[in-house]
Amino acid sequence: MKSFLIPIRLTVVFILICSIVYPLLIGFAGKLAPGGGKGETVKVNGRVVGYANVGQKFTEDKYFQGRPSAVDYNAAGSGGSNKGPSNPDYLQTVQDRIDTILVHNSAVKKEDIPAEMVTASGSGLDPDLSPASAYLQVKRIAAVRGIAEEKVKALVSAQIQGPLLGMFGPSKVNVLRLNISLDEIK
Template sequence: MNEQTEGRRGFEVSSIWIPLRISLLFMVLCGIIYPLVSTGAAQLLFPEQANGSLVKDRSGQIVGSELIGQNFTDPKWFQGRVSSIENNAAGSGSNNYGPSNPDLTERTRAAIEAWKLQNPDVPVSQLPLALVTNSGSGLDPHITPQSAMVQIARISKLTGEPAAQLEALVIKHIEGRDLGLFGDERVNVLKLNLALSALLGE
């Protein structure tokens, strides 16, 4: 075996080991070190958000997340937005219906009819659009303050709580714009219903 052949083989071996070592280095950096550092930083700086922004009831039991809507079918509770996926966080999204799609018209009509049955004291003209339309993710946990206010008549009748007290409860749970600039004022339905549950002594 001459020196030229040995040199060629040495070059071939080194040309394999160099990318292999780089690959191993980046696997360790990106697959182990970076996730550990980012997870540790999140737990240290934002532990509540890093763990899912979980919401607990008065007994300390986890009842949901403030980031994901829930279905409240009992009419004595405040109800959130329509969700075509039943607020199932396993797969966010909604049917991307166009304005002329008859399925969208039918779904909206059904939501309006359900509203009329549960809220006979509130005319449809006062029904906020957000209560009969789906959010983009289908998981929106918030409603507008007005969407909460129009439900007070129904809840007052079913629970016996004065409307003024329920209105004060809604006002107390209004969240402002992000950084005072972005988004709209909103009410988290789960937190509002937990406060209502405490008010009712349940």
């Protein structure tokens, strides 16, 4: 009988830990995060225009464009493509994205396009770009908006977020915040 009590006690303890203690701990940690665990909203003039941690679809040439999305930026069903790098349909999709970038950014050469600009992220909702991908779009945006390129480059530089704690992850630029800052230029 004693040999049955130990596993039953362990089961009860792990049920309590996994179904009560752990969820409460994670919920509390979420309350400490920006946005109180509900996502970090971005507001302009008191109006919510998006979420800082979810990619947005920007198609106009006057805006910086983020990574492509396999789910068309639908946060209700995030996900990537299951197609491998040798799949002909996937290769055609990537080539179409390259062609689109070249059409809208005439000063860019194919070999200068970062891979992230033509491949979707795993979630399809990546809100950030590398600085290189943001700088790639500066000439187009400056021309469309009639702003000096140096001013747009300075805006990108001001929006670069370094790696977490200076060592974890790459430098990045939040596309939504960058476009909001761009709209604020007079």
